[in-house]
Amino acid sequence: xxxxxxxxxxxxxxxxxxxxxxxxxxxxxxxxxxxxxxxxxxxxxxxxxxxxxxxxxxxxxxxxxxxxxxxxxxxxxxxxxxxxxxxxxxxxxxxxxxxxxxxxxxxxxxxxxxxxxxxxxxxxxxxxxxxxxxxxxxxx
Amino acid sequence: xxxxxxxxxxxxxxxxxxxxxxxxxxxxxxxxxxxxxxxxxxxxxxxxxxxxxxxxxxxxxxxxxxxxxxxxxxxxxxxxxxxxxxxxxxxxxxxxxxxxxxxxxxxxxxxxxxxxxxxxxxxxxxxxxxxxxxxxxxxxxxxxxxxxxxxxxxxxxxxxxxxxxxxxxxxxxxxxxxxxxxxxxxxxxxxxxxxxxxxxxxxxxxxxxxxxxxxxxxxxxxxxxxxxxxxxxxxxxxxxxxxxxxxxxxxxxxxxxxxxxxxxxxxxxxxxxxxxxxxxxxxxxxxxxx
Numbered sequence: 433x434x435x436x437x438x439x440x441x442x443x444x445x446x447x448x449x450x451x452x453x454x455x456x457x458x459x460x461x462x463x464x465x466x467x468x469x470x471x472x473x474x475x476x477x478x479x480x481x482x483x484x485x486x487x488x489x490x491x492x493x494x495x496x497x498x499x500x501x502x503x504x505x506x507x508x509x510x511x512x513x514x515x516x517x518x519x520x521x522x523x524x525x526x527x528x529x530x531x532x533x534x535x536x537x538x539x540x541x542x543x544x545x546x547x548x549x550x551x552x553x554x555x556x557x558x559x560x561x562x563x564x565x566x567x568x569x570x571x572x
Numbered sequence: 573x574x575x576x577x578x579x580x581x582x583x584x585x586x587x588x589x590x591x592x593x594x595x596x597x598x599x600x601x602x603x604x605x606x607x608x609x610x611x612x613x614x615x616x617x618x619x620x621x622x623x624x625x626x627x628x629x630x631x632x633x634x635x636x637x638x639x640x641x642x643x644x645x646x647x648x649x650x651x652x653x654x655x656x657x658x659x660x661x662x663x664x665x666x667x668x669x670x671x672x673x674x675x676x677x678x679x680x681x682x683x684x685x686x687x688x689x690x691x692x693x694x695x696x697x698x699x700x701x702x703x704x705x706x707x708x709x710x711x712x713x714x715x716x717x718x719x720x721x722x723x724x725x726x727x728x729x730x731x732x733x734x735x736x737x738x739x740x741x742x743x744x745x746x747x748x749x750x751x752x753x754x755x756x757x758x759x760x761x762x763x764x765x766x767x768x769x770x771x772x773x774x775x776x777x778x779x780x781x782x783x784x785x786x787x788x789x790x791x792x793x794x795x796x797x798x799x800x801x802x803x804x805x806x807x808x809x810x811x812x813x814x815x816x817x818x819x820x821x822x823x824x825x826x827x828x829x830x831x832x833x834x835x836x837x838x839x840x841x842x843x844x845x846x847x848x849x850x851x852x853x854x855x856x857x858x859x860x861x862x
Contacts (some may be wrong), residue, residue, distance in 0.1 A: 441617045445613045446613070460782070472778060473779065474627060475781070475782035475788075476788060499792060501624050501627060
């Protein structure tokens with residue numbers, strides 16, 4: 433069976449590197465399903481879930497902003513943050529998101545950049561929460 | 573000849589110093605492991621980033637992007653030496669600052685104005701002492717995590733490059749080779765040169781780009797600069813710890829030598845004292861016999 437080799441890389445680590453049979457990416461323009469033999473593609477990513485079908489079942493990761501390149505039988509995902517479902521603390525993420533949203537709504541930022549960064553962080557946190565919630569739902 | 577008591581005091585003081593240098597060496601060694609791990613872990617990101625940029629620049633001419641635009645007659649240049657906050661790390665800061673000074677004298681002809689914005693307390697102090705032309709205080713932008721610092725710095729430097737009269741940005745930092753050796757590197761951060769992505773293998777040229785090539789390039793390039801800054805920060809930290817470990821190891825060894833020499837001196841002084849006392853006693857006895 434044709435496979436894809438998937439690499440998820442963040443500035444601080446290689447979060448995932450394995451062969452997969454299909455990959456779903458949260459592209460900025462829309463969700464992308466990648467199967468072996470896909471045309472060369474390059475896209476920007478928005479915070480969301482990367483799903484990969486591996487030999488050991490489906491693996492999901494909550495990713496932040498980044499890029500993906502599909503070329504030949506390799507998929508390279510370059511993101512600023514990547515978390516597996518088991519490494520996310522739902523309560524902690526929820527609290528962090530609430531705090532960020534409060535800060536954004538009361539606009540307690542000195543500069544535009546801080547506001548932008550908070551907005552980005554909120555999006556990343558939302559992606560993490562979405563992944564955890566989905567993971568717990570499937571467990572029950 | 574110093575008295576026995578003086579020598580004893582010196583031995584004690586050297587021993588105390590040795591304890592400190594030994595502890596610093598151990599701490600640096602432990603941190604160094606983590607720092608080198610971080611350097612190694614960050615390399616795939618930088619590599620994949622270059623590959624992606626190579627693929628994009630294959631398909632579209634990147635030189636139209638403003639970040640590639642080299643001024644016809646570059647006039648102002650921003651130099652960012654990456655130094656440490658703390659001393660006691662051998663030649664770590666000295667080499668960086670020497671390189672900075674060399675850059676100022678060498679390149680002075682090419683640029684009308686070289687502005688220095690050091691990172692790290694040692695660099696800031698140096699710049700103030702030597703009264704260099706100081707640029708924006710980048711040091712104040714540093715955050716707890718290197719990744720965050722790199723992001724903030726990248727945004728700031730790109731902004732300076734695009735919106736102020738800065739025509740080029742250079743980083744001077746220590747590249748980690750081993751605990752014993754660090755290489756001083758002067759890296760041109762901006763403007764980017766298209767040739768740096770040329771070494772790519774047979775990348776397919778018929779990519780689908782989402783959203784468009786230009787948008788993708790515009791998103792990728794700042795991230796590329798960020799990854800280069802991050803790499804420099806990580807390398808610099810590993811180098812600092814390596815340099816400190818080596819320096820403190822030498823200091824500990826020197827202290828051992830000194831203690832040995834002083835102990836010898838101390839024993840000799842004690843023996844001399846005993847001999848004198850004996851002589852006095854025997855000569856006193858002789859005199860009594862008379």
